[in-house]
Amino acid sequence: MTIMTGFRDRIASRVWIQLVTLLGATLLAASTVLLVLVIGFYYQRLSATQDNSAEMIGDLLQTALEKAMLARDIPALQGTVDALSATPTIAEIAVLDRDRRIRFTSGALPAGGILQPDQPAGQDGFARIERPVPNQPACESCHGAVVENPVNGFLVVDYAVSGIMRDTLVSAVGLVVLGGLVTLAASTVLALGLRRIVVRPVKALGMATEQMAAGDLSSRVAPDPGGNEISALGRSFNQMAENIEAGQAALTRSERMSQALIDAIPDGIRVIGPDFRILRANAAYGEQTGRPLSEIIGQPCYASSHGRDEPCPYTLVTCPVAEMRKTARHLTFRDVHLNPDGVQIPVEVSAAPMEDCVVEAIRNLDEQARISQAQRLSEIGLLATGVAHEIHNPLSSMELALDRITRDLAQGRDDKAQEYFPLIRGEIAKCLEITDNLMRLGGPAEEGQQLVDLRRAVTGVTGLLSFEAERRGVSVAIDISDELRVLIAEADLLMAISNLALNAIHAMPGGGVLTLSGRRSEARILLEVCDTGVGIPAQDINDIFMPFWSRRADETTGRGLGLAITRAIVDRANARISVESAPGQGSRFTISFPDPDAAS
Numbered sequence: 001m002t003i004m005t006g007f008r009d010r011i012a013s014r015v016w017i018q019l020v021t022l023l024g025a026t027l028l029a030a031s032t033v034l035l036v037l038v039i040g041f042y043y044q045r046l047s048a049t050q051d052n053s054a055e056m057i058g059d060l061l062q063t064a065l066e067k068a069m070l071a072r073d074i075p076a077l078q079g080t081v082d083a084l085s086a087t088p089t090i091a092e093i094a095v096l097d098r099d100r101r102i103r104f105t106s107g108a109l110p111a112g113g114i115l116q117p118d119q120p121a122g123q124d125g126f127a128r129i130e131r132p133v134p135n136q137p138a139c140e141s142c143h144g145a146v147v148e149n150p151v152n153g154f155l156v157v158d159y160a161v162s163g164i165m166r167d168t169l170v171s172a173v174g175l176v177v178l179g180g181l182v183t184l185a186a187s188t189v190l191a192l193g194l195r196r197i198v199v200r201p202v203k204a205l206g207m208a209t210e211q212m213a214a215g216d217l218s219s220r221v222a223p224d225p226g227g228n229e230i231s232a233l234g235r236s237f238n239q240m241a242e243n244i245e246a247g248q249a250a251l252t253r254s255e256r257m258s259q260a261l262i263d264a265i266p267d268g269i270r271v272i273g274p275d276f277r278i279l280r281a282n283a284a285y286g287e288q289t290g291r292p293l294s295e296i297i298g299q300p301c302y303a304s305s306h307g308r309d310e311p312c313p314y315t316l317v318t319c320p321v322a323e324m325r326k327t328a329r330h331l332t333f334r335d336v337h338l339n340p341d342g343v344q345i346p347v348e349v350s351a352a353p354m355e356d357c358v359v360e361a362i363r364n365l366d367e368q369a370r371i372s373q374a375q376r377l378s379e380i381g382l383l384a385t386g387v388a389h390e391i392h393n394p395l396s397s398m399e400l401a402l403d404r405i406t407r408d409l410a411q412g413r414d415d416k417a418q419e420y421f422p423l424i425r426g427e428i429a430k431c432l433e434i435t436d437n438l439m440r441l442g443g444p445a446e447e448g449q450q451l452v453d454l455r456r457a458v459t460g461v462t463g464l465l466s467f468e469a470e471r472r473g474v475s476v477a478i479d480i481s482d483e484l485r486v487l488i489a490e491a492d493l494l495m496a497i498s499n500l501a502l503n504a505i506h507a508m509p510g511g512g513v514l515t516l517s518g519r520r521s522e523a524r525i526l527l528e529v530c531d532t533g534v535g536i537p538a539q540d541i542n543d544i545f546m547p548f549w550s551r552r553a554d555e556t557t558g559r560g561l562g563l564a565i566t567r568a569i570v571d572r573a574n575a576r577i578s579v580e581s582a583p584g585q586g587s588r589f590t591i592s593f594p595d596p597d598a599a600s
Contacts, residue, residue: 031180081106133153212409218241236415250424263284268281272360394428500529534586545566
């Protein structure tokens, strides 16, 4: 648990670091782009301002030059040049004649020299502007006609540009510092907000998910009064956890019920896998072997019942596992098992396939004195196979669904996990319906009578026998209206219907149609069980209700008590039973009950 907690904390810290890193990187990138744009704009503005200043100086110098020339005041012009050149951003000011000879200079350029048009500024970090001085009518007396001499000379100004970059860099450093502080403050505030709003709730949800994946279905997320998506996710998780817990509880109850169901069967029941190991057993089988079920489950079947160290020789004895590998059919045979004292006891084994397993119902033949209750469960092997088959599929579906839910929760796909709950509820309902029908059928004979819905009783029995009917190629049809009721002990009615339906199935070894119909006729309720089987010879009609008389068309072994007990049940209910049959034309058994809803 400590390792899981440390791993979870590392994951949460990693998410926290990723969020903060992503946030800081985003703010840094945005600040960098903004800084570059601001610096570029600021540099352009400074350059434009410096250029404008130089142009203004040029304009001022040109005005002073024109006035000085008109007034013939050369010293004033030189003084203007010297005064303007004292400006910190001005390195040199010069006045050239039209031949580009230097007439006036602030000192850096030699007077009388020639300044070429493309000659750069004399100092690094300075730029040079040059502008012509146009000839005017007032100047024609000295410089000639304007047409002939349009330009009197040139003004040259060298101004500093290195200060622009310095100022720009200083401003950039200031912006970087300010932007860093703003970014740090924004990152801190946003990081704390993300930790409160996102990281902590997600961490709590992850912890709850891991606990649930580890099997703790009581794990929940603390309620968050917020209304954001993460809060809604937490509430959905809690609801899903409650549904899973309820589904798991229902599944556990269903498994306990199924175990209780087979434990209630007086015959020993065991489910054997393809590797000869016992996968499931009931309490009766534990009593037969004299060991608790915890020691029986997982043990080889040949060691449990025969005391052997290796599988039984299937060429000498009947081995259900080996037989089911060759043909998937119901099998009944006699065998000898060892009791808790190591004494051999004769048993009758009814085996049937279920998926890749074998279900065995083992009856101790030394206990045949309990004939009535023994016959009530004489076909329990078939019923156990049908019930096990019908319950196995829902349980498998629920197991797969819960496994998928666990994986989806571990991956954070909560919405996907919720899609499996309707499936689990439906499969649980199937298990409950099947086990309820079988418990009513397997109950002891009842003295008290009650009003029983005939259609419901027939549907319950045929549902239990559906696997056996399908295996033998028999289709079942029910034609009973909903309002028909009979006064009888419910367990007795279910037993009578089960005996007649099983006899009909055995009478159709090649498949056929089993029809159960009910109708009201002259203050009587008639229940008819019809088959399209081999029929009963005329000489046997009078013997079929005799105890221990048995003639099964499918050559399986019967004890001949089914119809005898059915007639006893009918007699207790003040009803009558009759049969119509002919070889090759099937049989029709009719039970006539008094109609409890008819007028007295």
